[in-house]
Amino acid sequence: xxxxxxxxxxxxxxxxxxxxxxxxxxxxxxxxxxxxxxxxxxxxxxxxxxxxxxxxxxxxxxxxxxxxxxxxxxxxxxxxxxxxxxxxxxxxxxxxxxxxxxxxxxxxxxxxxxxxxxxxxxxxxxxxxxxxxxxxxxxxxxxxxxxxxxxxxxxxxxxxxxxxxxxxxxxxxxxxxxxxxxxxxxxxxxxxxxxxxxxxxxxxxxxxxxxxxxxxxxxxxxxxxxxxxxxxxxxxxxxxxxxxxxxxxxxxxxxxxxxxxxxxxxxxxxxxxxxxxxxxxxxxxxxxxxxxxxxxxxxxxxxxxxxxxxxxxxxxxxxxxxxxxxxxxxxxxxxxxxxxxxxxxxxxxxxxxxxxxxxxxxxxxxxxxxxxxxxxxxxxxxxxxxxxxxxxxxxxxxxxxxxxxxxxxxxxxxxxxxxxxxxxxxxxxxxxxxxxxxxxxxxxxxxxxxxxxxxxxxxxxxxxxxxxxxxxxxxxxxxxxxxxxxxxxxxxxxxxxxxxxxxxxxxxxxxxxxxxxxxxxxxxxxxxxxxxxxxxxxxxxxxxxxxxxxxxxxxx
Numbered sequence: 036x037x038x039x040x041x042x043x044x045x046x047x048x049x050x051x052x053x054x055x056x057x058x059x060x061x062x063x064x065x066x067x068x069x070x071x072x073x074x075x076x077x078x079x080x081x082x083x084x085x086x087x088x089x090x091x092x093x094x095x096x097x098x099x100x101x102x103x104x105x106x107x108x109x110x111x112x113x114x115x116x117x118x119x120x121x122x123x124x125x126x127x128x129x130x131x132x133x134x135x136x137x138x139x140x141x142x143x144x145x146x147x148x149x150x151x152x153x154x155x156x157x158x159x160x161x162x163x164x165x166x167x168x169x170x171x172x173x174x175x176x177x178x179x180x181x182x183x184x185x186x187x188x189x190x191x192x193x194x195x196x197x198x199x200x201x202x203x204x205x206x207x208x209x210x211x212x213x214x215x216x217x218x219x220x221x222x223x224x225x226x227x228x229x230x231x232x233x234x235x236x237x238x239x240x241x242x243x244x245x246x247x248x249x250x251x252x253x254x255x256x257x258x259x260x261x262x263x264x265x266x267x268x269x270x271x272x273x274x275x276x277x278x279x280x281x282x283x284x285x286x287x288x289x290x291x292x293x294x295x296x297x298x299x300x301x302x303x304x305x306x307x308x309x310x311x312x313x314x315x316x317x318x319x320x321x322x323x324x325x326x327x328x329x330x331x332x333x334x335x336x337x338x339x340x341x342x343x344x345x346x347x348x349x350x351x352x353x354x355x356x357x358x359x360x361x362x363x364x365x366x367x368x369x370x371x372x373x374x375x376x377x378x379x380x381x382x383x384x385x386x387x388x389x390x391x392x393x394x395x396x397x398x399x400x401x402x403x404x405x406x407x408x409x410x411x412x413x414x415x416x417x418x419x420x421x422x423x424x425x426x427x428x429x430x431x432x433x434x435x436x437x438x439x440x441x442x443x444x445x446x447x448x449x450x451x452x453x454x455x456x457x458x459x460x461x462x463x464x465x466x467x468x469x470x471x472x473x474x475x476x477x478x479x480x481x482x483x484x485x486x487x488x489x490x491x492x493x494x495x496x497x498x499x500x501x502x503x504x505x506x507x508x509x510x511x512x513x514x515x516x517x518x519x520x521x522x523x524x525x526x527x528x529x530x531x532x533x534x535x536x537x538x539x540x541x542x543x544x545x546x547x548x549x550x551x552x553x554x555x556x557x558x559x560x561x562x563x564x565x566x567x568x569x570x571x572x573x574x575x576x577x578x579x580x581x582x583x584x585x586x587x588x589x590x591x
Contacts, residue, residue, distance in 0.1 A: 285309065
């Protein structure tokens with residue numbers, strides 16, 4: 036009887052062990068990961084550097100393959116980084132079987148086609164970067180499956196359609212991914228409006244880039260009160276309306292780029308609340324109104340582009356005074372390092388007009404100091420305070436209605452490489468002090484009312500006629516118009532130094548006045564006391580010494 040009761044438990048243990056072996060044999064393991072990657076390799080049609088062709092081989096462990104990283108705990112593939120290898124191919128559905136994958140980066144290749152639905156099995160995925168490829172069709176609506184996703188880059192592809200409406204659904208939507216920190220859908224063919232839920236996403240997002248698409252409508256106005264955005268790029272779309280005031284909730288915002296849209300608004304004075312702001316780009320919109328009331332200190336702002344708008348009134352002198360980041364602090368220059376956020380992401384895709392050409396920066400240096408107020412309706416004179424921005428590299432005030440002289444204080448901009456004051460109504464002479472600009476490569480003073488001789492020497496010997504064209508009063512090289520004797524005499528004082536001129540004239544008048552009083556007093560003494568011999572001897576001695584000095588100087 037004892038044997039009868041003993042056999043069932045023994046049989047149960049044997050069956051349990053056999054089932055365990057069967058389940059273990061069928062469960063995914065490192066061999067599964069290897070098989071998946073070999074299928075992926077078979078979908079590569081072009082491997083110009085033979086990275087996968089020669090390295091991904093069954094003769095070596097998959098964990099030693101190029102671009103593959105395995106976890107130490109489970110010994111499974113946790114990261115696949117094939118960025119910048121020049122690969123061409125498609126994404127197989129089997130890739131969704133890499134169940135431990137947390138990092139997937141295939142940017143800067145030529146992958147194309149659509150994204151297979153099986154990728155939704157990658158529940159551990161935190162970093163997804165498919166940027167700069169040729170994926171097409173609509174952006175899938177299943178990104179809400181990636182509950183741990185922190186970074187989503189789909190920029191520079193050929194995705195079409197609208198930003199998926201399912202993104203607005205809660206809880207099965209990307210807007211419910213509270214761990215998402217970086218999102219870029221830039222440079223695709225997306226249209227439609229921006230989902231309102233993107234406003235609430237700003238409580239977790241550090242970087243949001245929807246630039247270079249065809250989105251229209253208004254910007255989301257429900258920016259979270261706990262906004263954590265540090266970089267917001269929504270440039271090159273068809274957005275209308277005004278800048279949402281709720282953006283002032285983003286106290287850590289360093290970069291705001293809304294350039295090349297159809298936004299119509301006055302200058303957003305509340306931007307003064309964004310004390311960390313470093314780059315502000317409002318170019319090519321329909322902003323209007325005066326800036327001279329903007330007196331808030333923008334301590335960290337070093338790049339500002341307001342070009343191609345309808346701003347008017349006087350240039351804001353107080354605003355320039357408050358650009359502390361463009362001034363040297365205690366004579367120390369800002370170190371050359373790239374703009375990045377708190378998790379190390381480098382700001383990308385910012386376009387600026389530099390030296391007459393629009394340039395897109397892969398990364399932007401924090402010491403790249405730019406002021407571009409061109410193509411507006413600014414009036415009046417250029418404030419002398421601009422000359423205090425000693426670290427400024429690019430200054431463009433062209434195509435406005437500015438009058439008066441060029442301030443000689445601009446000669447103090449020792450780091451300046453590009454100066455464009457063309458198409459204004461500036462008059463009088465070019466300050467000789469501009470010859471101090473040793474790094475100046477581009478100069479455009481054309482289409483003004485300038486007169487007198489062009490400064491010679493140093494950087495001015497490198498500029499051509501185009502720098503001075505349509506200034507009928509200018510003369511001297513490189514122009515064919517030569518200067519007469521009167522014009523050749525350089526101005527000793529610039530107009531903005533009138534105070535110094537008055538002080539000089541006042542000193543001369545004071546000297547003449549004192550001499551006149553002293554002379555009359557001495558004459559009165561002579562005629563009253565008749566011949567004071569002590570005075571006559573002193574006078575004769577001085578007269579003798581003066582005659583001796585004059586002869587020596589005459590025949591030297």
